[in-house]
Amino acid sequence: LRVETILDVAKRRGIPLPAYTVEDMRRICVIHQPATLTEFLGKFAEYMHVIAGDREAIKRIAYEFVEDKAKEGVIYVEVRYSPHLLANTDVEPIPWNQEEGDLSPDEVVHLVNQGLAEGEKAYKIKARSILCCMRHMPSWSMDVVELCKKYKKNGVVAIDLAGDESLNCEAFPGHRMAYEEAARCGIHRTVHAGEVGPASVVKEAVEVLKAERVGHGYNTLKDQVLYKQLLEQNMHFEVCPISSRLTGACHPDFTEHPVITFRKDKANYSLNTDDPLIFNSNLHLDYSTAQKYMGFTEEEFKRLNINSANSSFLPEKEKKDLVNELYEAYGMIRLNGNTTNQEPTTLNSYFHSGMSMLLCVHTLN
Numbered sequence: 001l002r003v004e005t006i007l008d009v010a011k012r013r014g015i016p017l018p019a020y021t022v023e024d025m026r027r028i029c030v031i032h033q034p035a036t037l038t039e040f041l042g043k044f045a046e047y048m049h050v051i052a053g054d055r056e057a058i059k060r061i062a063y064e065f066v067e068d069k070a071k072e073g074v075i076y077v078e079v080r081y082s083p084h085l086l087a088n089t090d091v092e093p094i095p096w097n098q099e100e101g102d103l104s105p106d107e108v109v110h111l112v113n114q115g116l117a118e119g120e121k122a123y124k125i126k127a128r129s130i131l132c133c134m135r136h137m138p139s140w141s142m143d144v145v146e147l148c149k150k151y152k153k154n155g156v157v158a159i160d161l162a163g164d165e166s167l168n169c170e171a172f173p174g175h176r177m178a179y180e181e182a183a184r185c186g187i188h189r190t191v192h193a194g195e196v197g198p199a200s201v202v203k204e205a206v207e208v209l210k211a212e213r214v215g216h217g218y219n220t221l222k223d224q225v226l227y228k229q230l231l232e233q234n235m236h237f238e239v240c241p242i243s244s245r246l247t248g249a250c251h252p253d254f255t256e257h258p259v260i261t262f263r264k265d266k267a268n269y270s271l272n273t274d275d276p277l278i279f280n281s282n283l284h285l286d287y288s289t290a291q292k293y294m295g296f297t298e299e300e301f302k303r304l305n306i307n308s309a310n311s312s313f314l315p316e317k318e319k320k321d322l323v324n325e326l327y328e329a330y331g332m333i334r335l336n337g338n339t340t341n342q343e344p345t346t347l348n349s350y351f352h353s354g355m356s357m358l359l360c361v362h363t364l365n
């Protein structure tokens with residue numbers, strides 16, 4: 001979400017904001033120092049009331065998102081958001097103190113799909129979406145899986161569960177039911193787990209919700225039995241370096257980040273951005289952080305990007321094409337499944353070659 005867009009839309013709709021210049025508004029929205037997840041979630045309240053319920057704004061944000069990612073060199077992205085948090089009817093309670101209106105979660109998904117599709121055409125990259133259930137709103141979850149089913153052929157590739165991890169699914173069966181339905185209907189599944197919550201949340205995500213990928217997953221390392229099991233299963237971890245520091249999920253010293261262990265253990269993981277507005281970040285910043293403080297090399301970036309592509313929620317054929325596109329871009333040729341390096345590119349040219357991958361943990365709201 002661009003600050004400029006928030007200001008524009010607020011002006012058009014006559015909605016008051018805590019600030020009226022790009023600089024001031026950015027200062028209010030951005031977290032600079034390690035904070036808490038609660039503080040981070042509080043930032044949404046500064047601007048979500050401007051966007052929610054507004055058709056033009058929602059479509060515009062989806063379109064601009066694709067533009068921004070294309071400019072970061074991304075060729076395929078999975079973006080996630082909660083349709084309910086952008087609606088103002090057919091949602092209980094109506095979020096952000098909005099008056100009841102006529103924009104339903106269903107139409108929100110339709111508008112986001114339109115914005116993404118127009119962005120794809122204009123910027124020649126591929127964008128798919130993942131719809132989020134919210135931990136504190138189990139009554140929305142069945143709706144979310146129905147929307148995943150309805151728009152499965154139309155841009156939506158998976159279901160996610162986001163929010164406060166202290167709310168487990170044992171106590172809130174709405175999420176479990178939605179995930180069972182997702183599994184039954186072949187809807188891909190990811191779950192935010194082990195970000196600030198304990199390893200037990202990861203265990204529940206994998207065993208009860210049948211997650212195919214784990215959002216963040218850092219605290220898995222605190223249960224070595226579980227970690228070994230997930231390594232063996234090749235479970236995919238969606239890692240967001242900058243976010244994990246600023247939400248207080250990980251030690252503020254990047255040299256102690258759990259992804260260093262994931263790398264050493266050759267785990268299945270991707271590097272992603274998370275809420276670029278609030279963390280004032282982009283994919284380059286996440287990659288350069290991994291390079292500067294965590295000892296990531298070009299070889300590792302390539303390996304993890306190919307892994308990311310192979311872990312995407314695209315249909316098999318499209319997934320293969322994406323993986324092959326990366327092999328080609330990296331000058332690697334595949335021989336009977338083995339790869340050889342043709343002409344190694346330098347890290348610098350990698351960063352500018354327009355070939356970085358971004359998977360998921362990217363939110364619109």
Ligand SMILES: *[C@@H]1O[C@H](CO)[C@@H](O)[C@H](O)[C@H]1NC(C)=O
Nearest residue numbers: 234306307310311323324337
């Ligand atoms: C993709 O993942 C499958 C396992 O699901 C594995 O067999 C295959 O080798 C992987 N391909 C690449 C290119 O990493």
Ligand SMILES: *[C@@H]1O[C@H](CO)[C@@H](O)[C@H](O)[C@H]1NC(C)=O
Nearest residue numbers: 212213234235236268310311
């Ligand atoms: C990594 O995880 C993804 C997502 O579940 C999966 O599709 C992929 O096959 C895994 N990679 C390997 C090498 O098993």
